[in-house]
Amino acid sequence: MTYFAFLDICVRVAVKDPPDARSRRDQALTACCMAAAAESDPLLPPARRAAALMDCLAVLRAAHPPERAAQIGMGEFRRGLRGPLGGLLPPASETADRFDALELFDADGLVRDAVQDLCREHLVPHVALQRHWSWARVRAEQEERRLYEILRRLSPEEYRLARALLGKHTAGPVRRLRRAWDRLWMRFDFFEAISDWPWCQLDGWWYPCPQCHWPMRVAQHAATVDVRCEAHAARGVHYRRTPGPAGAGPPELVSTGKKATSVQGLPASTEHLALVRPVWRYGVLPTLMELDLRDELRDLPHVRVEMWPGELRPDEYDLHITVAVPGRRIQNFRVDAKAWESVVALGNALMEREPPPYPLTIVLPDHQDHERHYLAARLRGRRITVTTLSRLVRRVKKACGVSR
Template sequence: MGLVERNSHRWRRDLAVTACCAAAVAEADRTGDPGQRAARLIDCLGVLRSTHGAGSAAALDMRALRRGLRQGLTPLLPIEGEGEDPLGEVRLVDSDGLLCDAVEDLGREHFVSQQALMEYWPWARLRAEQEEQQLYSEIRRLPPEDYAKVRELLASHPVAEQGVLWEKWGGLWGRFGFFEPVSSWPWCNAAGWCFPCPVCAWPMRAQPAGGGVFAVSCDAHLLEGAQYTCRQDRGGSGPPVLEGGGCSAGRVEGFPAAGDYLAVSRTVWRYLTLPGRMEFAIRDALTDIAGLEVFMYPEGDRYDLRIMATDPLVAREWRVDAKAWRSFDALADALLERPVLGAAVPLIIVVPHRRRSDLPRLRERLAGRPDLEVMTDKDFVTTVLRWCRAEL
């Protein structure tokens, strides 16, 4: 079995285990809202069916799910090869309909918090939380140089052929489950082709618009002009030609939605690729400025960048943490949960320039935290360059 197949199976099995834990909590609950409980079970059943092949998925219904939770997970987990899954005999709900201790154990091992399970988080939120915790836990164990290399690779090459990724990652390749086969993502398939966003390089969403036409756009960079149309060319051998797009969107070359093309998961894209591209753009804009030193991921990645004035007569330091969250309210909640920083240098939260109209709301939410400042990535670079011209 090749690396792509192994990674795909690991990803599907991880999904299945998480869904089983969530289903067990819903199944054992007899005090909550029955409609919510039923919706959670249906949600988990749909996830489980998606992890199986067409043949075995057809046998998975609500009765099979409830039986598997009580009698053993074997029929609920995707099968790989001839061997038996070591979790196959695990029971998550006992004969009295109560949760088994294995639910908490598996939740911890698969980065699913007990609070998330008990509060009936929607599947998308639960999975995103799980993946974010897992990916940060994995890479923070790396030595500083390898950590910085992984962060830059995830930012600069979020999609490529496996051979290209293998060459760039070197000895780090295969240690992490960041990448998924693009062939398993129907949402970015336009007549058998995918198109990387000209801004972030991740596959853009492709939606049929009727008459053989697809609307192709990036969820994060629509405002930057990453929106196109293309027409299915049944007689051509190459990718369809994208038309339209904003003035800032460059030409895009498609690649086959099959074979060995891999892309980072949506969670990696949202929480590592997008902020990473801001981080390295800031680094590149300030690295060659006389009188400045730029450090990536200092102090064990407590924040993303430290920029320091090297002239001892003009002491100045900036500490930056880049964020590309979709919800600024959720970002404010997360920032307010952080302990107040005792350092004299405030932490500058940098967000994409396209979100500048949302900054007043975020600043209002953080008004009671003088240790936190907020600005866009472009405004931050401009601020530092202006200071350099005035002081150095």
């Protein structure tokens, strides 16, 4: 992941009113993320790195009142990037978010995988940056928005097909992908050549995650090389390269996690494609959560699971669970799975929508269980329940009389 890659995801070309407290906090967060990317990019020339840090510092200072801005020097800025960000961010204007404790670098000194998603989810308006960043006109295409617009134009049958394909065919040889996507191939131009993605390559090979099939990240730590799925590492999808000299084929990986089943390296060539990261993050990962829910619930007594109701707009909900136990009130769960890195940005995005005309259940990944209370408080009064995948499974099982 390079510093220049952040230029495509950090700036929204839009004119807005002068930033409020929330926007200033987003502005500071984005400046810190971009500075961290510049600090960690080995391909960035020292002079360009220094210029980028000066630009980011100027944007960070602009997010603070003048008296505080004058106190933030380059030394404090660079030190602050290596620890919790609370010392660099302006105060939150509403319910406390998690960003004061957020750390952009991991224990090995590498920028965390999720920093890209934080930048994408907390985009800074163009008007807030144009006086400081010369690259404010950089293209910042919102691929997930474009995906939703395309999905809205599909017929119900095509929509269900597209969602199923997002769950199964995220990367691989171009011929196989074209065959799988068939008549939808020309309408979904969200694939890129894996040869252009150095972050997932190991000696010219890439490795698909056994759960989402997207390229796993390769991380060098001194004498060891780790390979992990950014989304599923917490579930145990991580590996390590076996020691020894390189051979003719792909390097062999050994499992270091409980869900790290055997994977085969594939050539990182122009003939191997993968969905762009935003579509993977905001299209593939929620789809996999919904498929997991379906598989957990569809064989339960008195439970009916309907996937991707085609008559609805695709951004309303994608799973309808009905529990009809004889002699009891029928229970309905309209479920929308979300895989955002930032529940703060997710809450802001949901608040910008019209409140749903029915009770809606937002499902987060299990690893965000500790953040569901924040999101629930943010959405209070909008007929939205916030839970996690495992919690919803337990709730439905209890509703239909299954204890475990």
